[in-house]
Amino acid sequence: MANFLEINNITKYFKLGNEQIQALENIHFEVASGELICLIGPSGCGKTTLLRIIAGLEKQASGQILLNGNVIDATGPERGMIFQEPRLFPWLTLEENIAFGIKGRYEKRLLQTVVRELLEIVGLNDFAKAWPSQLSGGMAQRAAIARALAADPLILLLDEPFTALDALTRTKLQNDFLHLWQSTHKTCIHVTHDIDEALILGQKIIVMQPSPGSVREIIPIPFTYPRCPDEPDFISMKKKLRDLLVTVKEV
Amino acid sequence: MKASTNHERDKSTTLSGAFTKPSNRQSITKLFQGLALPLIVFILWEILSGSGRLNVYLVPPPSQIWDRLLTVAGNGQLIKHIGISLYRVVCGFSLALCLALPFGFLLGLLPGIRAFLSPSLSFLQQIPAIAWIPMFILWLGIDEASKIAIIVYSAFFPIFLNTLHGIGSTDPKLKEVAYTYGLSHWGLMSRVYLPSAAPSVFVGMRLGLSYCWRSLVAAELLGASKGIGYLIQEGREMAQPDLMLVGVFVIGIIGLFLDFVFRRLEKKFLPWQEKVDTKEVPRWQIS
Numbered sequence: 001m002a003n004f005l006e007i008n009n010i011t012k013y014f015k016l017g018n019e020q021i022q023a024l025e026n027i028h029f030e031v032a033s034g035e036l037i038c039l040i041g042p043s044g045c046g047k048t049t050l051l052r053i054i055a056g057l058e059k060q061a062s063g064q065i066l067l068n069g070n071v072i073d074a075t076g077p078e079r080g081m082i083f084q085e086p087r088l089f090p091w092l093t094l095e096e097n098i099a100f101g102i103k104g105r106y107e108k109r110l111l112q113t114v115v116r117e118l119l120e121i122v123g124l125n126d127f128a129k130a131w132p133s134q135l136s137g138g139m140a141q142r143a144a145i146a147r148a149l150a151a152d153p154l155i156l157l158l159d160e161p162f163t164a165l166d167a168l169t170r171t172k173l174q175n176d177f178l179h180l181w182q183s184t185h186k187t188c189i190h191v192t193h194d195i196d197e198a199l200i201l202g203q204k205i206i207v208m209q210p211s212p213g214s215v216r217e218i219i220p221i222p223f224t225y226p227r228c229p230d231e232p233d234f235i236s237m238k239k240k241l242r243d244l245l246v247t248v249k250e251v
Numbered sequence: 252m253k254a255s256t257n258h259e260r261d262k263s264t265t266l267s268g269a270f271t272k273p274s275n276r277q278s279i280t281k282l283f284q285g286l287a288l289p290l291i292v293f294i295l296w297e298i299l300s301g302s303g304r305l306n307v308y309l310v311p312p313p314s315q316i317w318d319r320l321l322t323v324a325g326n327g328q329l330i331k332h333i334g335i336s337l338y339r340v341v342c343g344f345s346l347a348l349c350l351a352l353p354f355g356f357l358l359g360l361l362p363g364i365r366a367f368l369s370p371s372l373s374f375l376q377q378i379p380a381i382a383w384i385p386m387f388i389l390w391l392g393i394d395e396a397s398k399i400a401i402i403v404y405s406a407f408f409p410i411f412l413n414t415l416h417g418i419g420s421t422d423p424k425l426k427e428v429a430y431t432y433g434l435s436h437w438g439l440m441s442r443v444y445l446p447s448a449a450p451s452v453f454v455g456m457r458l459g460l461s462y463c464w465r466s467l468v469a470a471e472l473l474g475a476s477k478g479i480g481y482l483i484q485e486g487r488e489m490a491q492p493d494l495m496l497v498g499v500f501v502i503g504i505i506g507l508f509l510d511f512v513f514r515r516l517e518k519k520f521l522p523w524q525e526k527v528d529t530k531e532v533p534r535w536q537i538s
Contacts, residue, residue: 055431074433081431087424091446091523100442101432131523151432 004033010063022212038202046213080148086140088132138169319493343402351410359418380405380466405466406459413455417448
């Protein structure tokens with residue numbers, strides 16, 4: 001598979017008072033088309049910052065990101081971002097929220113069909129006219145996923161999208177998301193700090209470490225889907241990941 | 252993705268309540284609840300006046316006020332005064348809206364300019380409109396212009412400040428969502444800033460309208476030949492306390508009606524607000 005997304009030597013600094021803190025140091029990896037990558041690391045390792053740079057919401061100090069051969073230097077509809085919170089517009093109904101990014105791209109009738117299809121995919125067809133304040137957390141996050149899919153992006157960027165949900169809803173949405181990925185084969189970069197979630201979803205897990213944020217190891221996960229957290233292989237991989245995350249790399 | 256297992260439960264708890272409108276019976280009950288207190292007060296008042304415990308000249312009984320109301324309503328006086336007062340409010344309020352909305356928008360979007368303007372605006376905001384009445388009369392004459400200027404002045408600040416606040420407090424997280432879709436500046440303004448500020452703008456307009464009434468009546472008391480304020484002044488000059496009270500009550504009733512109209516408009520234009528609490532200071536805390 002050709003390299004679809006190339007992250008080349010990304011470095012980023014943050015200002016904290018008068019001090020300059022290195023948030024990311026020489027991040028370098030590649031993502032193939034259709035791949036589901038999980039980015040895992042302890043808090044403060046810069047995983048969200050990296051995702052925001054890919055989305056174009058923040059600028060790197062040096063380095064380059066190429067998507068399909070094009071340099072990324074701003075936000076764009078070909079990258080769909082899903083945040084930790086649903087971030088639905090409270091003044092728009094569910095269907096209007098989903099149509100937000102594609103309004104004007106299609107004529108009215110077609111737009112309606114596209115939105116209906118997306119509502120069907122995320123299982124919210126009965127709630128087309130509901131206001132976001134009337135939805136539960138899980139439903140709102142589904143709607144956010146539908147909104148990101150609406151623009152038919154080349155890549156989905158997910159910033160801990162299931163963290164704020166209760167355990168049951170989270171498991172449910174993880175499974176649903178997996179089905180969604182298997183049927184659409186969108187390239188996905190999924191940021192998480194949950195080892196189980198990374199192992200259930202990722203084809204590849206990129207382990208990051210803090211101060212300064214950098215890639216510690218890239219681990220391919222060979223297990224077939226759907227994955228069972230009780231299997232010995234899964235458990236031993238989980239131990240390996242936990243060790244990587246809690247121990248500090250020796251210099 | 253398919254619907255989650257708690258789909259049905261969510262539907263019954265969060266949606267059925269939200270989609271049903273209050274029934275006719277509920278609104279009639281609410282109306283009676285609201286009318287109970289004034290009714291009791293009026294009845295007590297009437298009884299006390301009838302038994303001679305109240306000075307009828309200082310506190311005319313409700314029946315006498317009602318008679319006076321029917322007289323001025325019958326000879327066309329009342330409608331003429333209400334008409335002219337409403338005309339002034341409508342003119343002044345619309346002008347204030349035309350000034351305050353764009354101004355509030357601009358300053359909300361450009362926080363850099365705020366530092367230059369906000370001390371002066373805070374200074375002006377401290378001065379009640381009534382304090383300007385003599386100066387406005389001096390500059391603009393005793394005719395309509397000075398009265399409308401006072402209304403503009405008093406409606407401007409609540410509308411302006413609430414618009415500014417609404418624009419300024421647009422959720423940066425929602426702005427980010429809009430950025431990721433590559434919205435233009437215009438798109439960002441009309442599709443994110445404007446709807447996000449709309450509830451604040453409405454609060455500002457309702458406040459502004461009630462401020463208008465206050466200062467208008469003051470202006471009409473000080474120098475006018477028509478209007479509800481003048482009606483009260485006329486009552487004073489002719490020693491007719493019942494006429495003064497007619498004026499006072501009419502102001503309250505019109506204010507109530509206008510506020511009702513605004514609430515209705517708000518419901519129509521901001522249906523999503525119904526479930527969200529409007530963060531408004533209760534009326535009686537502002538003066």
